[in-house]
Amino acid sequence: MHCIGGMMKSVQRKNFGHNLVLQPTATCTPANEQEVLAVLDQHRGQQIRAIGKLHSWSKAVVADNVLLDLRQLNDVQLQQDGDHLVATVGAGCKIKHLLSKLDRQGATLPSLGLITEQTIAGAISTGTHGSGNHSMSHFVEAVRLARYDDTSGKAIIEDVNDGEELQAARCSLGSLGIILAIKIRCRTQYNVQEHFSESTRLSEVLDAEASFPLQQFYLIPWRWTYLCQHRREDDQARSRLASLYRLYWLLVVDFGMHLLITFLTRFVHSRRLIRTAFRHLIPSVVIRDWKVTDRSSSMLVMKHDAFRHIEIELFVRRDQLANALEYVQEVMKVAGGEKETLPENNQRRIEEIGLQEDVVGLYDQYCHHYPVCVRRVLPDNTLISMSCGTKEDWYALSFISYEKPARRTGYFLFASFLARSMSRLFHARPHWGKVCPLDAKELESLYPKFDRFRAICNTFDSEGVFRNSWTETLLKADSRSS
Ligand SMILES: Cc1cc2nc3c(=O)[nH]c(=O)nc-3n(C[C@H](O)[C@H](O)[C@H](O)COP(=O)(O)OP(=O)(O)OC[C@H]3O[C@@H](n4cnc5c(N)ncnc54)[C@H](O)[C@@H]3O)c2cc1C
CATH class of the missing domain: 3.30.465.10 (Uridine Diphospho-n-acetylenolpyruvylglucosamine Reductase; domain 3)
Structure with a gap:
């Protein structure tokens, strides 16, 4: 057992997004289950958290006391x-x-x-x-x-x-x-077939789900069209050109497009160029109507971790999707300095929820520079995952920034405003592993069974030792339904 801690030096770690620093007092990498039990007995009474690969941006990942890394339990x-x-x-x-x-x-x-x-x-x-x-x-x-x-x-x-x-x-x-x-x-x-198309109409994109149930689509900022990655299971064998398609994705999309976005955002700092790139250049690198079939585990993933970034993802129910997408376009225009206020209808709704000053503060603070990926997530049988608790499908809208970690003030303003306003206007739920700027009360109100979740946590961990300060604020209140 390698247990660095107690009297010994603590190892500082950063998460993928470099927005969080973990400063555990002890770090243990147990080799098997018995060693995990031994660590727990050795550190009884202290706060203990396990981490995975620190790919979360939310404070769920913070472990400032005893940190367990279970990389050796990988059978x-x-x-x-x-x-x-x-x-x-x-x-x-x-x-x-x-x-x-x-x-x-x-x-x-x-x-x-x-x-x-x-x-x-x-x-x-x-x-x-x-x-x-x-x-x-x-x-x-x-x-x-x-x-x-x-x-x-x-x-x-x-x-x-x-x-x-x-x-x-x-x-x-x-x-x-x-x-x-x-x-x-x-x-x-199984194999998945995919191809791209572009549309200006959300209804057309959603209609395509009947033929392409695995599809996801992207709202292209500043061009305001939808680029749709149509996907479905396919009985056909892997396409002859699948390897070429993979190479194209790797070089042109995973690296080429991301290098360009990173360069424009981190070094050029020109909003005009960012907008021009999204209006004309970036969508043109995506080849339309090239139908390719490949193994699911190759087709469904990409090298999205090649460049450091940060993300917030907000889940809305299907019946809220059209309004939510219209709203995020309006917010992006205000944040990017194109419009001073939201159109009348949404400005009125923002006043009703008391966030009008926040719109003023957001004006011209952040130019969004990444396609808004929209993914359909079917209802989960869980207590608190983001798509649980309804019969309706959910749509996850992601907002990614490639700004340098030290220059994310505008992004955080934008993300916080989107999360707070959309939770009230559309009951939008933030992804638990991504930027999650809502307070405990707001988060709890989004999940009908949060009380049950809290009660079960309190039963399994009656002393609250497996919490960090963020989960403590979520779980500390008395469980009303237990
Ligand atoms: C580039 C990138 C792409 C991503 N793409 C997607 C995506 O497509 N879809 C999506 O939904 N998310 C995505 N994410 C988010 C990511 O999947 C989640 O944040 C996930 O939780 C990270 O897993 P991890 O192994 O890094 O766990 P960590 O981030 O290290 O930990 C996450 C949580 O799990 C807990 N945990 C870990 N191990 C244990 C254990 N053994 N026992 C108890 N608790 C444990 C931690 O305490 C923490 O609360 C992406 C993240 C990045 C950086």
């Missing part, structure tokens, strides 16, 4: 369970390693985000999702946790495999205890 076992496939996966296993092990056995995960660098425990703990499916949390069938026994005070292992406890454990922000392993539903490997 993968695939079994047939009745008529479906289930993998038992060590908490610290990176998704990319899990996918390559599953692929060797002809299987894959039912749902994937844009990158595969995260650990499985980290990904499910914040409700990581892709497009056209439930989040990964939804497919979790059991969670193996280390926590303290209330009677003996000793560290124990508990398997959570049904009921509301499982719904809570599927997306728990690290608040039930230390996840040792999870069981997740898998499926046989």
Whole structure:
């Protein structure tokens, strides 16, 4: 067991976005479950948090006392369970390693985000999702946790495999205890066909979902059109040109387009050039109507972690999507200095919720410089993942900035205004793993079963030792429905 801490030096860490610094007093990388229990017994009474790959931007990831890194718990076992496939996966296993092990056995995960660098425990703990499916949390069938026994005070292992406890454990922000392993539903490997088209009409984009259920689309700022990445499962074999398509994506989109955006934002600082690039240049690098079929785990992901950035993602229900997208365009125009106020209708609604001064303060403070990715997420069977608690589909709208970490003041103003106004106007829920500027009361009000989640956390962790100061504010209030 490598436990650096207590009297010994603490190792400072930064998250991917470099917006958070972790300063643990002790850092432990246990090699197996017994060592996790030993660490818990050794540090009884102290705050203990596990981390994955620190790819979250939210304070969910902060661990300022005892930090556990479970990278060595990374075993993968695939079994047939009745008529479906289930993998038992060590908490610290990176998704990319899990996918390559599953692929060797002809299987894959039912749902994937844009990158595969995260650990499985980290990904499910914040409700990581892709497009056209439930989040990964939804497919979790059991969670193996280390926590303290209330009677003996000793560290124990508990398997959570049904009921509301499982719904809570599927997306728990690290608040039930230390996840040792999870069981997740898998499926046989499949191919995905994709092609791009551009449209000025949202209705046309949404109609295409019937033929392309896995699609996602992008609102192109300053051009105000929708670039649609139509995707569907495909029985056909991998296309002959699939390798060329991958190379094109890597060179032109993953690196070329992102280098250009990073260069314009970090070094040129010209809003006029940013707008011109989005109106004319950036959309033109995306080839339309090139239909390519490839393995799902290649097609659904990209190298989105190649350049440091920061992101807020807001989830709205389908019936709110059109108004929400119109509203974000108006806010981007105010923040970018194109308009001084919102159009009359939305300006009135902003006054009704008391945020009119915030619009004044936002004017000309931030020029958005990345396509707003819109992904459909099906309703989850969890207590607090972002698409839980409804029968309707949700749409996740993401706002990404490539500004240098030291120059993000305008972005934070924009993100905070969007989150606060959209939570009130559209009941928008911020992603738990991304910038999350709402206070505890506002967050709680967005989830009908938040009280149940809190009650279960308080049962599993009655001393609150698995919390950090952010989750403490969310979980400290008395549970009214317990
Ligand atoms: C470039 C990039 C692309 C992204 N793309 C997507 C995307 O497409 N879709 C999407 O939904 N999200 C996306 N994300 C967000 C990311 O998936 C989540 O923030 C995820 O939680 C990060 O996983 P991680 O392994 O880095 O965990 P961390 O960020 O290290 O931790 C996340 C949470 O999990 C908890 N945790 C981790 N391990 C354990 C454990 N063993 N026991 C208990 N709690 C634990 C931590 O305490 C923390 O609360 C992206 C992030 C980046 C940086």
